[in-house]
Amino acid sequence: MDSRGYRWSNDQIRKQVEVLDEVIHPHMILKNATYLNSYLQQWLVANIWIYEDRIVYVGEKLPEQLDGCEVIACHGQFLVPGYIEPHTHPCQLYNPLTLAEHSGQFGTTTLISDNLTFFLQLTNESAFQLLNDLNNLPSSMYWWCRFDANTELDHLQEMFNHEDIMQWIQHPSVLQGGELTEWPRLVNGDNQMLTWLQETKKLNKKVEGHFPGASERTLAKLMVMGADCDHEAMTGQEALTRLMQGYVVSLRHSSIRPDLDHLLKELIQLGVQKFDRFFFTTDGSHPSFYENGMTDELIKKAIDHGIPFIDAYHMASYNIARYYNLEHLHGSIATGRIANINVLESIENPTPISVMAKGKWIKKDGHNQYDAPVVDWNQYQLSPLDLKWTLQEEDMTFTTTTGIRLRNNVITIPYESNIDINSDKLSFDHDECFLMMVGRDGTWRVNTLLKGFAQHLDGFASSYCSSGDMIIIGKNKADMIKAFERMQAIGGGTVLVEDHRVLHEIPLTLSGIMSDQDMGLLIEKEKRMIQLLKERGYKYNDPAFTILFLPGTHLPFIRLTPKGVYDVKNRKVLVPPTKRRNGCRDILSF
Numbered sequence: 001m002d003s004r005g006y007r008w009s010n011d012q013i014r015k016q017v018e019v020l021d022e023v024i025h026p027h028m029i030l031k032n033a034t035y036l037n038s039y040l041q042q043w044l045v046a047n048i049w050i051y052e053d054r055i056v057y058v059g060e061k062l063p064e065q066l067d068g069c070e071v072i073a074c075h076g077q078f079l080v081p082g083y084i085e086p087h088t089h090p091c092q093l094y095n096p097l098t099l100a101e102h103s104g105q106f107g108t109t110t111l112i113s114d115n116l117t118f119f120l121q122l123t124n125e126s127a128f129q130l131l132n133d134l135n136n137l138p139s140s141m142y143w144w145c146r147f148d149a150n151t152e153l154d155h156l157q158e159m160f161n162h163e164d165i166m167q168w169i170q171h172p173s174v175l176q177g178g179e180l181t182e183w184p185r186l187v188n189g190d191n192q193m194l195t196w197l198q199e200t201k202k203l204n205k206k207v208e209g210h211f212p213g214a215s216e217r218t219l220a221k222l223m224v225m226g227a228d229c230d231h232e233a234m235t236g237q238e239a240l241t242r243l244m245q246g247y248v249v250s251l252r253h254s255s256i257r258p259d260l261d262h263l264l265k266e267l268i269q270l271g272v273q274k275f276d277r278f279f280f281t282t283d284g285s286h287p288s289f290y291e292n293g294m295t296d297e298l299i300k301k302a303i304d305h306g307i308p309f310i311d312a313y314h315m316a317s318y319n320i321a322r323y324y325n326l327e328h329l330h331g332s333i334a335t336g337r338i339a340n341i342n343v344l345e346s347i348e349n350p351t352p353i354s355v356m357a358k359g360k361w362i363k364k365d366g367h368n369q370y371d372a373p374v375v376d377w378n379q380y381q382l383s384p385l386d387l388k389w390t391l392q393e394e395d396m397t398f399t400t401t402t403g404i405r406l407r408n409n410v411i412t413i414p415y416e417s418n419i420d421i422n423s424d425k426l427s428f429d430h431d432e433c434f435l436m437m438v439g440r441d442g443t444w445r446v447n448t449l450l451k452g453f454a455q456h457l458d459g460f461a462s463s464y465c466s467s468g469d470m471i472i473i474g475k476n477k478a479d480m481i482k483a484f485e486r487m488q489a490i491g492g493g494t495v496l497v498e499d500h501r502v503l504h505e506i507p508l509t510l511s512g513i514m515s516d517q518d519m520g521l522l523i524e525k526e527k528r529m530i531q532l533l534k535e536r537g538y539k540y541n542d543p544a545f546t547i548l549f550l551p552g553t554h555l556p557f558i559r560l561t562p563k564g565v566y567d568v569k570n571r572k573v574l575v576p577p578t579k580r581r582n583g584c585r586d587i588l589s590f
Helices: 010-020 096-104 116-121 124-134 162-170 183-187 191-202 216-225 236-244 260-269 295-304 309-314 318-323 477-489 519-535 543-548 584-589
Strands: 028-037 042-051 054-059 070-073 078-081 083-088 108-113 140-145 174-180 206-209 248-252 278-281 341-344 354-357 360-364 402-406 412-416 432-438 444-451 459-462 470-474 493-498 501-507 558-561 564-567 572-575
Touching (some): 083 248, 096 360, 140 162, 174 191, 432 477, 519 543
Parallel strands (some): 248 278
Antiparallel strands (some): 354 360, 402 412, 459 493
């Protein structure tokens, strides 16, 4: 099924025409609705006919017979297109279903999402079947095709091979290539990646950048190579530079880069008056960031900064649909479009009181009516983690004083420690901890030190990180093992241990990466984990991102990867991994 051409058969289209001929009734009419007409950029009053999942008429007329048709009086309300989030990472503790349901309650009914987790975890055949299942959600789901892994993995070229990448690029639900986290490889001569960009462009699909700190000349080079958009501007001037080089600019406001207020303020100060090449993203933030909303919160900020109302709404809908060549389906309230509509009490408040997705109410008068299909995650091997190995006493041997120091949530630098690393416990007088990464298959480990994460932390373990391996942190080796064993017992997740007892845990039973719990419960669990870690000395605001990106070689400067402690700038291993004797490869060989 071609999700971009969406999706109506000849028989369905004939029935839609029969609605206009009044042979059959629309199933719903939004009567006397004040709606945003994106083409005239005006608020107009019309009657909106909806048949199944499609808007079939917007205008003054009403059917002569209304029997069997639900008529909704919209006097005093304002209708805008469903919001679109163009840059989601749908496996950030939550899963695509729980993210879609939660975001839908705040009016974001279309998600364009990262495929990396499914690309690495599943075969293409299995992943594409999952994408088809997710097409049955009330929300509209589209995808990216990643060209790199964000970290240094063994057999990277085998994983990111031309055949598999081309199958993803050609998939009808995939709208773009990227994000290009390994763009230095592209600039420095990687012709395989350049070929993938060109194949993406041949299909009239977009390429998303990831260019933090890139110079004007580098941005120009990447535009020539095929990039279309970038979300990494951190100042108004950086956003303007991207615009001047021909980019569409995605303005980010996320849990680790809450930049939108100063981006808007500085763009206005720089004289920007036209906003049709800007849109918003929350860049795949973790659950607690979405407690009070999603895209609607960013529209509020734009309105507060004096952005004209219609521009603010278009930056969350019409601009995005037009950019992705989806304007015939999304981003406006007009004949022929998918019936994704938000009902507002006032233009000033973009959080909807009612939300329609694909012609059905998923929120009505403030009440959740989202009806999601059941997905059998086990069918896709997204089941509880089943580690066939355990930590041994010898694994807790630390021999290097070369460590990793946090500068903020995710940026790290190298440092040399002078603490005694031979003891079983570290002092609470400093903020250095033992740090381990153990391969998911148990065949290797990397032991080092982490400075700046916490000061009073006994043991913490997480199966959630971008390389898919196990991260273990703490000052007490016994409690580090206890945290790992509890994480193993619950099928994956994050576990905090103190004085040999479990203080808090977040089960991630979908392959140790995602939770199957609803977003509300997950938000509370994550907030509690953040609170407990801050009480133990964590100084930043998103520890899940800290853990997730410890292996992330798309960030400076020192990362913890399957190849060891890794110097990103110099592409050099500082501390190599150690082979383990009880990994699952050994067990399976008996």
